[in-house]
Amino acid sequence: MTIADDMRTIVRAALFGDPALDSLGVVGNDAASLVWSITPGVPPNRIGGSDYTGGVPFSRELLVELVGRTMRHRAAGGAPTDEDLDRLREIHPACQSVCECNAGWSDLLHSTFAWIEETGDLVWRTEQIKEKWAGLRLYFSGDPGVLGRQIIDAAEHVSMHICETCGAPGRVRHRGGWWLTSCDQHAPID
Numbered sequence: 123m124t125i126a127d128d129m130r131t132i133v134r135a136a137l138f139g140d141p142a143l144d145s146l147g148v149v150g151n152d153a154a155s156l157v158w159s160i161t162p163g164v165p166p167n168r169i170g171g172s173d174y175t176g177g178v179p180f181s182r183e184l185l186v187e188l189v190g191r192t193m194r195h196r197a198a199g200g201a202p203t204d205e206d207l208d209r210l211r212e213i214h215p216a217c218q219s220v221c222e223c224n225a226g227w228s229d230l231l232h233s234t235f236a237w238i239e240e241t242g243d244l245v246w247r248t249e250q251i252k253e254k255w256a257g258l259r260l261y262f263s264g265d266p267g268v269l270g271r272q273i274i275d276a277a278e279h280v281s282m283h284i285c286e287t288c289g290a291p292g293r294v295r296h297r298g299g300w301w302l303t304s305c306d307q308h309a310p311i312d
């Protein structure tokens with residue numbers, strides 16, 4: 123699987139049910155060459171196995187951008203480790219929480235914080251970062267801005283299509299009373 127293949131897999135899963143998915147274009151072999159495009163707009167209320175009865179709180183191009191940034195960061199680094207999670211608090215001023223999730227989401231979290239930092243001088247901080255019902259939850263205080271809130275909402279949505287252990291494309295699985303998001307390799311054994 124190339125970086126472009128992985129990105130396509132994650133976006134197709136996260137936007138499953140969106141007719142505009144046909145317009146997705148992803149090319150590139152590495153972090154430097156990866157580029158993407160999709161017809162802009164807000165997707166329909168049911169996408170990627172989630173139901174947003176009040177309307178999806180982010181645009182599809184924002185979601186694609188977040189996945190692209192995440193895949194670039196993943197390709198530039200090695201296999202994610204717990205140290206990568208710990209380092210988020212050193213790199214990103216708004217990250218004030220010990221991550222209560224596994225390292226596979228570290229690239230997603232890094233890209234989320236980095237993008238929000240680019241949007242302006244904001245006063246906000248995390249209160250808790252954790253996994254709940256197989257998805258990322260990022261609770262915060264202060265104001266990360268309108269775009270920042272959309273990026274956080276998109277990160278929580280996308281997390282349910284990224285393996286929490288390794289960062290590869292994944293899906294939600296249910297085993298023995300637990301829900302988790304994993305790739306085939308890290309799927310729990312019955």
Ligand SMILES: [Zn+2]
Nearest residue numbers: 285288305308
């Ligand atoms: Zn995995």
